[in-house]
Amino acid sequence: MTFSAASSSANLYVTTTGNNAGNCQTLGAPCLTIAYALSQAAAGDTINIGGGTFTEELTISKSVVLNGAGMASTIIKAPAVLTSNPAVPGGSPGQQTTIVFVTGATTSATIQNLQIQGPGSSTCGSIGYGIFAGGGANLTLSNNHVLMIRDISPPLSSCQNGSAIRYGAPSTSQSASGSISNNIIDTYQKNGITLSNTGTVVTVTGSSVTGELPPPNTAQNGIQISSGAIATVSNNIVSNNQCGAVGCGPGVADVWATGILLFDAGAGTAINNNAISGNDGGLVAVATTVGQSFSASGNTFSANRYANILASALTLNLTGNTITGSNWGVVAQASSPANTVVNLSGGNVVSQAAAAGLTVFDDNLADAFAATIQGSGNQFVNNAVGAANTPVQGTVSLACNWWGSPYGPINPANPLGQGNPATVNTTFTNWAIDNTTFACTGNPQNNILLASPQIPVPTLHPILLAALVLTLAIFAAAGVPRRRR
Template sequence: MEGGSWKEPDETLTAPRGKKMNRKLLFAVLAAAAASLLLGVARASAWQKDPDSMVDPVKVVASLVLPTPDVTIGDQDTTVAGIGDATVGAGDMSYSDPPHGTTFWVDNTPLSGDCPQATFVSIQSAVTASGPNDTVKVCPGTYMEQVRIAGSTHDGLRLESLTPLGATIQFPAVTSINHQLIDVDDADGVTIRGFVITGPFNSAGCSVDRWEGVLFENNAVNGRLDHNHVTLIRDVDPALWGCQQGDAVAIGRRLLDPTPPGIPASAEIDHNVIDRYQKNGVQAVNPGTNAIVHHNTINASTEPALRAIIASNGVVVFREAAATVEFNSVANNQFTAFPLSTGIILDEAPAGSSEVDHNSVFDNDFGIETDTQMGLDISHNSVYDNLGDAITLCGEVTFFCGPAEQIVVRANDVTGNLGSGIALFGADSNLLKSNHIEHNGSPTGDTTDGIRVDSGSMDNQILDNHMHANVHHDCHDDSAGAGTGGTANTWSGDSGDTQNRDGLCRFATTIP
């Protein structure tokens, strides 16, 4: 950083691909909506600046209760091709690897003779009997139980389905006081592999304590969740879907303000299918938490009835957690009541700690959003067919965002979004370089563009981006200063068909 502007890194990268609603217009609508929602039964924490609490759950439940006859809960066992051993990378352990420690076998139908070596009929009993670095092998079947792996006596435990997706762990009809299907609590190096992990759960009402399919918490570090199908982590009662309380996978326990930040955890989440969740696909929270999320397929529900109630997000990293999010497919996070559901959100990660690279993010309300973020890398993503802005950098205080600075947005392929390709709101000293941005925008109002920089964004370097056929402009900058074309930013080497002022892009016709 020199003189408050971005100093371009030495290395040069090349490019990859994006649909969304314009955030500025949306917040004006939300302001009016929020005023009405806050009356009456609004829960106290519902409208805080948490990226995943944009909706008042109690009010939504009260106003959008669904008729149940044509609602399919879909709680049957599920198998999905493509996440078994065939997708194991070179660094992945194989089912043929010899187990370490003692192996405990589980079969809940021992009389069938399918698994003669099994001596336990429940997963929890085998886990309780196990020690550090042991392995629990689970034979095919459906296990209606909650599993808790707690304490250093279970460090290094491997919990594995005997065959890929052959064993299902499902919320029982009556749950314990814990809200987790699988809870890894203060146990390090725990691996969970090859299961169908499924709901629905029976919450019996809205709760400030979220429900999770898998939770790593309380200093549980170096965990791993791989080659599983995590699905239907939502309420069994459709009338409670608006509670926004079902997270498929969580790293760090989420606590509501004004409670002090929670205790961290860390885990690698890879090669999973994560779908049909009630709130977030993968969530990482708390200072010191670190999540590595890669090679997953993360899809929210596509049923219109659910989209009217559930404000889902794909990957959410906030409250000073850090994450590497790469090589994932994130789709279908849409909330029709207030279109703010987002594919990937990073909020308040420590400077320089996180990156969002090589993901496909599509068919969400918004694609990738950063809020109150410094020193983040967003590169080589394909962001397309979202209903609003594809990539958003928010540092605007009137939108409840803190500083958005030193963010690198490079070599992304951004196409076919209904909002802007890349939108900056109160974002300073960032680098936007070598992005391919085409066919984004909506003809409704002059609020969408290829790259759109608002009047409060300054000292940004906007370099070598290729833009074409975006509505309303390929190149748009509303700031004022001593930069390019009288803006407060530097535009250089960019190309486009249209611009809102002279000097921003080569070959561009100026259309005020």
């Protein structure tokens, strides 16, 4: 009979004063580099890294934990020259680089409590990523700070490299999975987090993703989910992703940087309970194939420069979002290859938009694709215009919503309206007469009835009334004389 003993995981130690000898398992005799400790580690081991700066380039292909002494204490820094890796996606060989590479279908790794820091050492294309996970690996990132993933000169150039974290890539036929929680991600050149390719499934929660100001010459994206990747993005702060390059601008046809970009994201992707502010576009959802549908609920969108939310060629379901400021609150853009539908499924509050709280836009009125905004149980208040569809760009169907007044929106079809304006070519009856029960009984006819002058009921002074009563009583006592025949 053969018995198999259970293996136990080990702790390995690395410090800046260590020595690359032995197995790194003695606290009093640590190793010097993380790469050496990785060569000694087995699946299930934890590599404990002390404070200090470790200038290294790492490949993780084992199920290990890299545990730092804190995101402000343990620093993994890019070496002067990063090694080009054909497994790392990039537009050119110089961009196919990463400080940490996690790969392997059996790899389930964790990186926690440390800092990963650039920059690259030269001009355009000197650094691709801070962390790239591919090859079917599972990677957990927790309590880390990833920063300065950018070229050193000029910083924040127009080059399209320099993304802090990436999982998966269609160009190298790789996917990855895992979670990104409670991280700080900033001073990147292109993207904060990129999740890409079919088979990539990641949760992103509790993290701060901050773009650069003043706007750089790239269209930064805080969190990008693309090419079939599936993500649940919740309870994050995503801010200040703006573009200052030529071609970027406020128009719907211009280039925007985004807080969260869904570009052919995978079915099941959801954006919930995030705070998204100061970006060109807060949430931008775009499809190039038919049948895509996503949801966003409980988010706070505030003061994004051009639009808080834009949807194009897909269905976007919005529930319970606070949408404040910006030029437009919500834009539904009609575009090939599919109709655009924004469902306001209740609980959304759209306010303080400089142009319009809601608007539809069609980039080609001659084609067959249309844009629709529809829904009930929402509030449109204090916008320059609550809902706009002039000239006709699509369908705006908004029965049973609160417009800031029980008399409904200001509109030519509702001359007594007092609420947030709605342009012609919008449907707004029957509107809600309050914003608590959303009782939907308002309509122009009721407004006219409510506003019509009422015929007063005549009243008598009490003394005159008493005299009249006495007179009637006297007549009753005396009787009424009969008329003679």
